[in-house]
Amino acid sequence: MELIGNLLLQGVQMFLVLVLAPGLTGLVRKAKARLTRRRGASVLQPYRDLWRLMQKEVILADNASWLFRVSPYMIVAATWVAASLVPTFAIGLEFSWTADFIAIVALLGSARFFLALAGMDVGTSFGGIGSSREMMIGAFAEPAMLLVVFTVSLVAGSTQLSNVVAFMQSDAVGVRVSLAMALVALVIVALAENARIPVDNPATHLELTMVHEAMVLEYSGRHLAMIELAASLKLLLYVALIGAIFLPFGIGPAGTGFAGLAAGLVFFLVKLVGGGLLLAVLETSVAKMRVFRVAEFLGAALMLGLLGTLLLFVSRSL
Amino acid sequence: MSFDPPSLVLIVPAVAAAMLALMPSYRASAWINVAASLLTFLAAASLFVVERPEAGDYLHVDDLNIVFIVLNTFVGLTAAVFSASYIGHELQTGRVTPANLRFYHAMYQVMMFGMNLALVSNNIGLMWVAVELATLSTVLMVGLYRTHEALEAAWKYFILGSVGIALALFGTILIYMAAQPILGEGLPSMVSSKLIASAAELDPKMLNVAFVFLIVGYGTKVGLAPFHAWLPDAHAEGPTPISAVLSGLLLNVALYVVLRFKMLMAANETALAPGPLMVALGLLSLVFAAAMLYRRRDIKRLFAYSSIEHMGIIVFAFGMGGALANFAGLLHMVMHSLTKSAIFFAVGSIAQIKGTQRLADIRGLTQSHPLLGWGLVIAVLSIAGMPPSGVFMSEFLVVTTSFSRAPILALVLVFGLVLAFAALLLHLTGVAFGEPSGEDEPLHSTLVPLWLHLALIMLIGLHMPGPMVEWFRSVAALLG
């Protein structure tokens, strides 16, 4: 009976992230539109888009291989699994120990890997540009992210996100320089990973400036829907992750009752909205940078992450 | 007359030399040469089974020289076999005349006589005479082709060898003078077994001076740098079977003589330890020869320098001393002699096929003549210390034992070894691989000696025969 309850809870988590993800994307778009004095589409527009795309027939390039067709599902699966493993409203869920923080990062890496491969499949120059640049961004973002993981895990003594959150909720944590650095690094990584300004522009229509969009240029119909969904899931994942680690309040501890779970859910929604709005503000206030400056930008994140790890030994008493 | 192997290994070559000098047909003389060498070898090999004769004032057989006598006669035999198959083509190409050949075969046996005498003699005077005899006969052989280069090489060899022999004689006289007050006037003071037995009583200072002269004198014969100059040219310009004998035997004989005196020095505790001097000369020879290997253009000269290098290793090993290093030195002597003569057999065949000794003109041997090419590859890699040849074992022992005792010296040694290895391999890669050069000439000479040697080298490298181990160990203990 308990097992069923736990499984149910895990299921809720999985569907929660899936359902909320397009909404978060919609929210960011809406907020950005409003910030630039446009009216913008409805927050629910991404849902409609997804549905419409799924209904459409797929147009495959002549040269597309089976990999091209399989990749969207691989990508969405990997991202979704990763997103489901980030604590949202409660910790200690049934399958939370499936993968730790490192594995979540790596799962996102798998998604990127297949996306990049798919970008190269058709054999146009744009796909290659996108893949190449995406992998370059990943080459910096992933280690930066892992250094964040190191910092956080060294503080919390575990790479298990449930344990990390539990530790962060406890009094033992205090204010630490290294955590602050990790936060900054994580935000930078999140921007890069989600193809956000200043690293990439999700709304561009000029092929040569695209990174993410260039890779998926050939996708259409349900495949594109999967890719879009995966992108939304990833955004949600990062917001949830930042929320869970650095603003852990409200997340229900392991084995909490219904009230705890409900409160956690509310807090989660608040965090999502807050995160989305902040992102919109950030995106409207900076300009996109040249692609080769991205290395420096992300290199800064890498250095911050490393510094955060190293400073742990200095600032433990703080 | 009872069966007396030590005298037999002298009588057979002497008689054969006389016979060959009178023999007009080169074919018959080639085979008589082989037969005589075979007889000598059998006589030497019988030392394994018959009881060793008592050490006399002139001749003796002990643990040290038994190995060298057998080895010497064996390589003498294989070289004779190789020579028999090799020399015919030389006659065809007109490099030698039948008259020359008659002289050649007679001299071959004289040379064998000289070397065998040096090995079995128990008398430092006789030893000196024997080494001189062997030297002179090889000088004549080196000049056999009568070309400008050959005569130059022979002349160089002759002059340097003569000076060496003179210095060695002075050393010998000094030893005699040191021994004379103890062992009395006359012959006993020159008998090396007696000398060693009473070495502790000899005047150490006299021994010191003597040893310096002996090592410079016989060291010239060994080919140690900086006394090496005759060696590469003599190897390169003489007939190839003689190059094999020079590298495989004559150097060994000279080294054997040095070892005898080292034993004498080691037995006297107050005398200068011969070790450091030998170590220094050994390392110098090794590193110098290794550096010389790179710029070689002539294949025989290349391997002649490699002989200098190996003499350096051996002398280094003996210089380090101790049971293991001495064992390694002895083993290395045997292995080098077998391997280097095998290499010269291969080189002889190659030079005949390609009609040149220039390294640059020899290419792709493993492609054009697989059996010869791979034989050369194995032989060269063996001499470079690659397993499973016995050279690997001796280098293993030398390097491992010396490093914990004298790290700096061992590092120099290793530097020299790697340097030499890289050089040999550089030339080997060119010679053995790539697109074959020249026309597809068939072989003119037999490969049996080559592969026989290779088989022996591998065998000893993997499993040394028990008696050999025993002899080496007892000698290693004697060498101190």
Add this chain to the structure above:
Amino acid sequence: MIGAGLTIVGLLLVLSLAAAVLPNGPKSPVVVYGASTALCSVLATIGFAVLAASADPVGLILPIGLPWLGAHFRIDGLSAFFLLLLGIGGAAASLYAIGYGRHEHEPHRTLPFYPGFLGAMAVVILSDDAFTFLLSWEVMSLLSWALVLTHHRAEDTRQAGYLYLVMAGFGTMVLLLAFGLMAGSGGSYDFAAIRETGRNEMLAAAVLMLMLLGAGSKAGLMPMHVWLPVAHPAAPSHVSALMSGVMTKVAIYGFVRVVFDLLGPLPWWASPVVIVAGALTAVIGILFAINDGDGKRVLAWSTIENVGIIFAGLGLAVAFRANAMPGLAALAMTAALIHAMNHMLFKSLLFMVAGAVLNATGRRDLDALGGLIHRMPVTAALALVGVTAISALPPLNGFVSEWLMFQSVLQSPQLAQPGLQFLVPAAGGVLALTAALAATAFVRFFGVIFLGRARSDPAAAASEVDRWSLGAMAGLAALCILAGVLPGLLIDFVGPAVEIASGDRLVSQTSNAWFTLVPLPQIDSSYSGFLVMAFVAIVGGGAAWTVHRIASRGVRRGPAWDCGFPNADPITQYGAGSFAQPIRRSFGPVVAARETVFMPPPGDPSAARHAASTTDLAWRHLYTPLIALVGALATRANSLQFLTIRRYLSLVFGTLILLLVGLATWN
């Protein structure tokens, strides 16, 4: 067990000799490779059995080798693990070669050396005294050198072979020194005696450094790696697979055996050297892999990278062991050993893929390939498994060892030395960077070879390879997946080896629910490859099913988006060079990248040109000067060849006088 192992070795050697006399026909390769496959399978079984039974070490002495010592052999957990690795790698490569070998024009240049090479590697693993160890080590080098020279007609190959054997000779010499230090002047060469001998920390550290040089040069540790990217690719592909997949592991075995088993206590300050060497090797290796335009060389560079990762793990194990933390040392050691196994699996697989591509197209340069996924679908699928695994992506096996490595990095705060506390996480960061770059490298590798459109006619006309090859590749791919999904099994398996090397082992992992890894229960970090695999499969499959079910399933083919420039040539695709460009720009100084652009002036119709090159800094700053030095030495010495007799006499005379003066003053 040891007897059986040696019998197999003996049979392999006999097979080698037999291969030398076999007729040069089409049957010979089948016989030789078939027999090798069988024999290697037996080797693997022996290793497996010893590990599974956690059998006590068994020794055996044969009367060969050093006469008074004999050849000592022994099989314990550590050797059994590497024997298993060798067996699997060898069997796969041999199986592959049954098909692949048919395409070799000169089988007699491969066959006589191939089984012997396998046998020599087995002897290295089984040997229990210094002499046998080094002898077989050298034989291994020698035979692989002969194999590298299979295509000896190419100048490049000859140079590669030359460089390889010189480096191998150097490595062996250094190992000789290391064993010399351990055995002492008394010459106690058998491992049991070496193990018993007490030695101080300085000496132990010196041996460790020598081992790092000696074994490192064989494994491809920087800066002794220079031979590897040229020699491994020069060999036929099944041999490349063996060299990269197995032989580097044998080198690592040597390092582990000596440093962790024979050497005794190590000072902590020895560990940073190993860690730094490993981490730098890893990151620099992978950067070169990204920038190389030759498929097999990319793989070889990646081997260097992986060797670096393994050495970093070994360095961590040294650090933990020096701090008397056997449990954590076991974690790092497990990570290293499992990575060794994993790397053997996927690197062998990828070299076979490269071989298959080479056979199908005759091309090794990436920029001549492309679109092979259409022509060689099975190979492509298997290659995909390989590149995913090597990029350390879950749920495949590469990630498992990566994960374990990070777990042990995260234990660094427990180390007592502040220096290490700083260094280890930084090294961890470098390893993370390496992993991400590896993904880049292999997206490029797979993408340029298999995806897109064919860039040359042979690539467009390629066809799928034979069944034997596919079978071998499929086997390795299956093992990659298996080791990724059920890593606990592998960890338990490697336990006996880890215990020998670090004095402790990880708790048993097979009893955890859902095949989850919890290497350190007190830390409670966990990862379940099985569940990740299951979830991804279920979710992905489910999503596909649902979408096809409730939404659309229609497909229409159409031309790709050409941005308004129709009929683009395949050359306009992103190629190997262009794909690497962002990384090359970002990490320019590390790989000494140079880009030159030639733009014709306006009006000139000639084509613009762009060339990019990278240079190995180790080659430029270490080897080039060294070669120049040797050259100068040789030239200097060479003048001594041309002196007059009088001058030579002066040399003799001078030396004599010098010695006499020395004697006079010494007295």
Add this chain to the structure above:
Amino acid sequence: MPDLAFDIAHMLAGSLVLVSFMMIYQDRLSALLNTFALQALLLAAAVGWQAYIQGASHLYASAGIALVFKAIIVPWALHKMIQRLGIHREVETVVGVVPTMLAGMGLVALSILLMLQLTETAESALAREDLAFSLSVILLGMLMMVTRRNAVSQVVGFMSLENGLILATTGAQGMPFVVEISVAFSVLIAMIVIGVFLFRIRERFDSVDTEAIEHFRGEKRS
């Protein structure tokens, strides 16, 4: 009587060294050959004297060989040769005479220093002195070999070296093989002389100057 015998032996040996110096001083070939003949003569006397005081009759044979072969035949043959070659007036030292003399002094000092270190016993005193002188002669002979460019003077140097050796062998009381060694060396010298002849007769070299051998073509062929 022993004292007188010692003195005479000492004087003869000493004069050998002196003649060696004279040879170094000679810079013309014919003069050099004459000086060498003088040395051989002195050697014969020294050996003869040793034969007399040791009562070793076989040493007379050595003395005879020295007298006939080295004091007469070889100088005569060489004289003929240099006449024919027209090089009898040639000055062919590499290093100047004065530095060579100084080096020679050093060598004599070295040999005396070395030999005096030997353990002193009553009966070996004579031998020690003799040894010091013969070592000097040997070293001076070698010095001559390396400071002269002409093959003939090198041959002379070698023979002088060998004189020192014979002196040493006869000084060593009761040493066997002395005569054999004398003979062996005579053969050696004969071969060298013949070799020099050969090179000239076959017109392989422009001169017997060993500098010509510098162009050893084996390695410089290309």
